[in-house]
Amino acid sequence: MKILIVEDDLALSDVISFTLRRAGFDIITAHDGLAALTMWEQHLPDLVVLDLNLPKLDGLAVCKRIRAQADTPIIMLSVRSSDEAIVQGLELGADDYMVKPFSPSQLVARIRAVLRRVGATLTPSSELMVGTLQLDRSRNEAQCLGQAAIRLTPLEVRLLEALMLNAGQVLSTDGLIDTVWGVEGGDRTMLKQLVYRLRTKIEPDPTQPIYIETIPGVGYAFINAKSAKG
Amino acid sequence: MKILIVEDDLALSDVISFTLRRAGFDIITAHDGLAALTMWEQHLPDLVVLDLNLPKLDGLAVCKRIRAQADTPIIMLSVRSSDEAIVQGLELGADDYMVKPFSPSQLVARIRAVLRRVGATLTPSSELMVGTLQLDRSRNEAQCLGQAAIRLTPLEVRLLEALMLNAGQVLSTDGLIDTVWGVEGGDRTMLKQLVYRLRTKIEPDPTQPIYIETIPGVGYAFINAKSAKG
DNA sequence: GTTCCGTGTTACCATGTTGTTACCGCGCCA
DNA sequence: TGGCGCGGTAACAACATGGTAACACGGAAC
Structure with a gap:
């Protein structure tokens, strides 16, 4: 199960990577919006953990681009906790939205919840x-x-x-x-x-x-x- | 698109019902755990909004029972904001977990996100x-x-x-x-x-x-x- | 290198859509 | 009675849109 982490804060990115690896996921990372799209295209991960505040290309834009092409589950991260921000994120196609700071264990649980739902739904048939x-x-x-x-x-x-x-x-x-x-x-x-x-x-x-x-x-x-x- | 709301606080239940009805959903309600299961069996809703703190039968138990029988999406509500509570809820099979108090608009957005993932077509009929x-x-x-x-x-x-x-x-x-x-x-x-x-x-x-x-x-x-x- | 295929570009035509102008008839009121 | 405003009708021009076709470009295959 491959997960792409897009987060420009390197320390946080490392923490997340570590936690998710320990939870048994394959992790790849990107630190800005453009790199994120490149990584996504190259690796086609099973899920994307996407920070919204990114250099080069905004997280919302990244989400839009991914959604335009595929149905890959996306979990958004952001310091913005306002209702409008959350609603906007979800309406853009995110599967979940977590407000920073958050606990790694909760992220894992939410990832599992989303993947469980996808697994139950997605027809693997091409x-x-x-x-x-x-x-x-x-x-x-x-x-x-x-x-x-x-x-x-x-x-x-x-x-x-x-x-x-x-x-x-x-x-x-x-x-x-x-x-x-x-x-x-x-x-x-x-x-x-x-x-x-x-x-x-x-x-x-x-x-x-x-x-x-x-x-x-x-x-x-x-x-x-x-x-x-x- | 039928949604079952399980919430013992009648005022809150009304607020949620009102908001979701306005968002175009069919709403049915239950105010305790046993009633929730009955309603669920009778109506087989497309999604359940489930408070955890319920009389007669605990929300987690309700979730377990539903999950034992079907894959109906469940969004949990609770005042408990601790990590353990959230992780436990999600691991029990919830698709999302919202901490009270929350805004109705965010609930609508999260419901839509889950339903979208499930593949439900929620074209608000043009x-x-x-x-x-x-x-x-x-x-x-x-x-x-x-x-x-x-x-x-x-x-x-x-x-x-x-x-x-x-x-x-x-x-x-x-x-x-x-x-x-x-x-x-x-x-x-x-x-x-x-x-x-x-x-x-x-x-x-x-x-x-x-x-x-x-x-x-x-x-x-x-x-x-x-x-x-x- | 040459060929082939997928793709982008340009062009043309028919049709559909919208904006413009004009005319007709009617009721109103001086 | 004769203008005047209003609404319905009509014809037409300007423009947008969709279908079709031919061709140019670039990369992959041979």
Whole structure:
């Protein structure tokens, strides 16, 4: 179980590392926001302990970037104990928020609680099936009920995954851009390109999509689900 | 999204209920440990907010019993702020632990964080229904009782939303202009344009509106409601 | 090096959306 | 009776958006 600790106070970082190692976790560390993102991408840890007050890139920004790409559990640390700060942190996607100073043992307990919940929930399978369409994330392939598998590019997988994970819901253009390219990444032109390319691959008739619906002025939605609205 | 609140302090229980209801949750309550278990079995809520200091059956015991049967998320409340207490609570299977006193808004944020992790879709329903007309804000569509959905433009959605949210009331021309275009945005000509276009889309007979009524010299009102709001 | 693939860029067209102007009819009031 | 303000209707221009296509670039594979 690998944990990334992002904390610029070296002494505190050491204390946390020590405690968590003793609790049986694999620990990697970063001391500023940019390094954190690099480490995260390279190691893909199972959980991130994230200080908010960081040099180079703010902790909230780091959280946003990680959330744009993955669902890695995040526990925030901060001296800010105000309600607004905590609510903001949680709404940005954190799983827990601890106010400094805190006791290492409580951190361990909270990490375990979050990981327990993730373990109970997360499907380790790299496959995702909605309606008649199946996406295999590890092989970069989509398959349509008995038909031959279709090879997808990494970006196409990201897009299709985002849409399928939120099947039936409308995802905004900007949100999708963030999800696929990360904040500061793409633009509308590239998104429509990507949607077009994906459609030509997976739609039987791209002019009349049965999977990816356009909601003009808003975004796109994955359909073909029995959506079970009610 | 149904939440069971277990809290013996009736005043606090009411405050929490009120806040969570306002946040859009379905609330059921219990005021002692045994009642909590009964309620839990009968209603199988999506999450439990559990005070630890309870009559009849201790909160920790309640937690244990629930955990023995199911994986329902649990957020513990307690005046005990010691590390041992928190660690014990989390190790017993709680997903989060909040020390009293706490702010309602933080509780809402933490509930959302846990539910998000569990994978619950808590889309606060982007739909708005008044009388026989239904507006889907996320899809920019209006639907009239069984008939096909009608695609609306963003501005039309803004206008219709304003009218429907205040169904039965008269909204002034200037107020509507502000709502739709923002201060410094539109003029009367554009509003009447927009009303006209909206009417041609949603009214069966635009010359005799059944939804959008004109109040000359004042503004517009959404009708077709059994108004009688309770 | 050459080829191929994934990606980014530019361009074009059709359509949809919004802003503008104009005209009509009606009730009001001098 | 004749302006005047108001609201409904219409036509049109300006602009934004989405789909399509062709091409350029860079890195990986051969």
